[in-house]
Amino acid sequence: xxxxxxxxxxxxxxxxxxxxxxxxxxxxxxxxxxxxxxxxxxxxxxxxxxxxxxxxxxxxxxxxxxxxxxxxxxxxxxxxxxxxxxxxxxxxxxxxxxxxxxxxxxxxxxxxxxxxxxxxxxxxxxxxxxxxxxxxxxxxxx
Ligand code: FES
Numbered sequence: 001x002x003x004x005x006x007x008x009x010x011x012x013x014x015x016x017x018x019x020x021x022x023x024x025x026x027x028x029x030x031x032x033x034x035x036x037x038x039x040x041x042x043x044x045x046x047x048x049x050x051x052x053x054x055x056x057x058x059x060x061x062x063x064x065x066x067x068x069x070x071x072x073x074x075x076x077x078x079x080x081x082x083x084x085x086x087x088x089x090x091x092x093x094x095x096x097x098x099x100x101x102x103x104x105x106x107x108x109x110x111x112x113x114x115x116x117x118x119x120x121x122x123x124x125x126x127x128x129x130x131x132x133x134x135x136x137x138x139x140x141x142x
Contacts, residue, residue, distance in 0.1 A: 006120045007112040014041040014113070019067035019075070021051055025121040032121045037104050038067050039113060040075060040086050046113050048106040049089050053077040054099035075101070 006024075014020050019040040026035040036051040038060060051059050055077065061067050062078025069076040074092070075084040082094030089101030105116040 003117055006115045008115055009113050011111050011113055016043055017072040021061055027119045027121050046106050047086055048104035049101040055082055055096035
């Protein structure tokens with residue numbers, strides 16, 4: 001089977017040290033199921049992960065669209081505060097230390113950021129940014 005390549009957004013849709021979420025749809029066992037992912041940018045590098053914390057299976061952005069810690073140096077789970085390396089998805093602190101986010105292969109093709117090798121379903125309209133209304137950089141004070 002040819003490798004699936006699916007453009008999810010333009011490179012400039014993600015701030016240079018930002019992250020956005022999408023709910024795509026993938027085919028699995030004859031069914032179409034939601035496939036929520038997060039896309040994190042570090043300058044010219046993009047990393048994508050399934051938006052599911054290995055601790056309790058919750059979405060990472062407990063507050064929708066909020067994937068990163070204050071310094072934008074790590075992915076943070078909004079539920080219990082687990083921290084994950086942006087480049088590897090490895091949990092470095094928190095209740096699931098040692099676990100890893102599920103990586104989604106991503107490439108940049110020209111100006112498009114593309115998901116590779118996932119059997120995505122396009123026809124049901126789920127391929128939209130999830131947090132259109134949410135600022136891509138959120139700086140909050142505690
Ligand atoms: S569900 Fe993510 S740290 Fe608990």
